[in-house]
Amino acid sequence: MRFEMVDGGDVPLLQATDVRKTYGERVVTQALKGIDLELAEGAFCALTGPSGCGKTTLLNLIGLLDRPSGGQLVLQGEDVGPLSDEARTELRGTRLGFVFQFHHLLPAFTALENVMLPLISRRGRATAEIREKAARLLDRVGLSDRANYKSTDLSGGQKQRVAIARALVIDPVLVLADEPTGNLDTESTAQVMDLLESFNHQYGTAFLLVTHEDSIARRCRRVVHMVDGLIASDQSGSLSPADRT
């Protein structure tokens, strides 16, 4: 369905041109100093770099959570710069998924409800269809037996898997994940990465993953490395999934 929105297929999923971001008024921080980045449909891309180099800032701009100080962002052929806050909210709710490192879920809600939330907030109320879809995704991340658990009763890895189900419930074209495994042990990290990869393969959902860890970056088909607000290197196709053991 969503591929029909892109004519000819030569329009990239995301095109960032000379994107800049400065924070502060008196003490000015140049977090991004001119980023050029293109993401294709179905990309599986890692974003690495030392702490403070601007990874989260870039993710927030691409995720339409913040506005760049300069440059242009084009999502599926549409320049998002002039869009109103309402239109950006609309795009976030229909095309973008988020997975955060901390504070993953809303503690007042059960795992299933957390997954349902993005759809309920769009449609205005819960429906059987939403519930079924959320339950299917929860099953897909291996947590159908935890559907009615409060998020506070889940382990870190389980929470992150619920968060992934929540990000995918709206059928996004792009999921932005900010250090999704930053807080997890090795086993949970592997589970989470397996899930992200399988969603990428199965639905063609594009992923942009911020990570510190080489082991994760190595599982991505493309690794963009940032240093001090600029892209330092952009390596593609180093490892195709088929090459891995």
Place this chain on the structure above:
Amino acid sequence: MPFELWVALRYLRDQRFQTGLILCGTGVGVGVIVFLSALITGLQESIIERTLGSQAQVIVRPIEEIPRVHPMDGEVLAALTLERPPQRVRSIEGWRAIEDVVRRSPDVSGVAPTITGPAIALRGQGSIALSVRGIELESYRTIVDVESRLVEGRFDLAGFQVVVGTELARTLGTGLGGRVRIQAAGDRGGVYTISGIFDYSSQTLNESLVFVSLRGAQTLFGIAGGVSALEVTGGDIFEADAMAARIQDRTGLVAESWMEQNGDLLVGLRSQSMSSVMIQVFVILAVALGIASVLAVSVVQKAKEIGILRATGTRSRSVTRIFLIQGAILGGVGSLLGIALGAFLALFFANLARNPDGSATFPVALTPLLYGRSAAVAIAVGLLAAVLPARDASQMDPADAIRNG
């Protein structure tokens, strides 16, 4: 269930402690309002009822004799004062026609021709000042429910029968069937038999007011065929002023409402109402501040969650609504608690002290209107109190709120 209501309820349930505290606070506030309103309204109603229980809403009297100016020859004017003799009972000229006019006014529900005048009761050596009221029971009972005040005998005024107050009967040392000589000015008078004894719960009325037949009073005061007043009752007691003004316009007579006759009472009642309103306003203010501060704290506590909701596509107006709904729910549920508390307090208070006849010394007016009004005010206050926190929440920058760390 709508999304916003669902989230609002969850948040309130999730922060049980805060919710519980502010519900108690709102409940106490609304309780005070309900209790105070019930008490003051009850007291005022009973005072007014007591006043109007023995008095017409409007009394129409003959016009006062005023100085009349006669133009004289040339430039000289002479003013003449007609001093009416004291104690003279004057009749309304052509009162039957006027009664018809008054009765036909749409706001009038009852008219009674009466004669009221001074007299003295003689028994043995003693004499007691009286206010004699001549009535036709048929018409007078539409003005004042005199029969309900009867504690002994019958309300029978035929012939030389009289109905007196409890206090007068006691002072005269007599009772039902007793005889009393009533003497008016001009040496007119007669011996009357007591056919009934009333209790108006008023010392003054019980010891001085007596009822005789209209005809008897006409004889007693020497105004054959005349009446000294038309007593009028209408609908809303607080419209009596307007009704009096209309009657005065239409008849050219003096029409005085109970409100004019009880000016001091009304001033007292008004200032009582005013202080009650003041207290209520401050209580409402305290409730509003309480709800607002709880919600403001909640917005800060939930900043990251709001950020996540916004990031996952929740519209900012939905966030506004989530907090407005919380305010309304806190106000609404708090008002239910408060109505229960206020009603309980009011009933407790009403049962605390009772008159000898079993009625409450402090009557309370607990009405659905009071409950509805209290709930509406509390919900509105909750909504208003939530406006600023809700605006804060909806304007929060999601990128700031969810920034890692």
